[in-house]
Amino acid sequence: MFQDLLRRLTAPDPSQLPEIDCRLALGALLVRIARTDGDYADVEVAQIDKALMARYSMSPFEAAALRKECEVLEAEAPDTVRFTRAIKDAVSYDDRLGVIEALWSVVMADGVRDDEEDSMMRMTASLLGVTDQDSHRARLKVSAG
Numbered sequence: 001m002f003q004d005l006l007r008r009l010t011a012p013d014p015s016q017l018p019e020i021d022c023r024l025a026l027g028a029l030l031v032r033i034a035r036t037d038g039d040y041a042d043v044e045v046a047q048i049d050k051a052l053m054a055r056y057s058m059s060p061f062e063a064a065a066l067r068k069e070c071e072v073l074e075a076e077a078p079d080t081v082r083f084t085r086a087i088k089d090a091v092s093y094d095d096r097l098g099v100i101e102a103l104w105s106v107v108m109a110d111g112v113r114d115d116e117e118d119s120m121m122r123m124t125a126s127l128l129g130v131t132d133q134d135s136h137r138a139r140l141k142v143s144a145g
Contacts, residue, residue: 023052024069024070024073025082025083025086026052026055026083026099026102027067027069027070028073028074029080029099030048030051030102030103031067032074032077033106033107033124034047034048034109037116038116041109044106044109044110048067048070049067050105051105052066054102081127084124087099087128088127093129096128096130097138099128100124100135100138101141101142103121103124104121104135104139104142108139121139
């Protein structure tokens with residue numbers, strides 16, 4: 001299953017992915033941002049599950065199962081560009097702002113923002129076509145909530 005998705009993500013001109021593959025791409029992106037600092041903390045795992053539950057109206061069990069699939073996919077995927085391209089092609093700008101909020105919520109879940117996470121967020125926002133200003137507003141929104 002993952003090899004087929006990775007093949008489609010790495011195709012020279014990938015077609016728009018079905019919803020389930022977009023879920024996997026988003027979940028893998030959330031896992032990737034959580035692993036960026038080298039510490040995949042339980043609080044980050046819980047935040048990923050929470051983000052998946054909120055975005056896709058899932059039960060805790062369904063979100064945890066999806067996250068586990070996403071962990072495998074993230075470990076096998078060559079780069080972040082594939083996930084962001086799949087999301088950007090399938091999701092409206094307003095929904096991509098929601099993706100950025102979810103990413104910021106994972107970054108900030110452990111109470112520590114480091115340079116690697118900030119750099120990854122800048123790159124990811126850019127690849128998703130989200131402006132720095134909108135990413136900043138998303139971060140502030142997550143911080144306030």
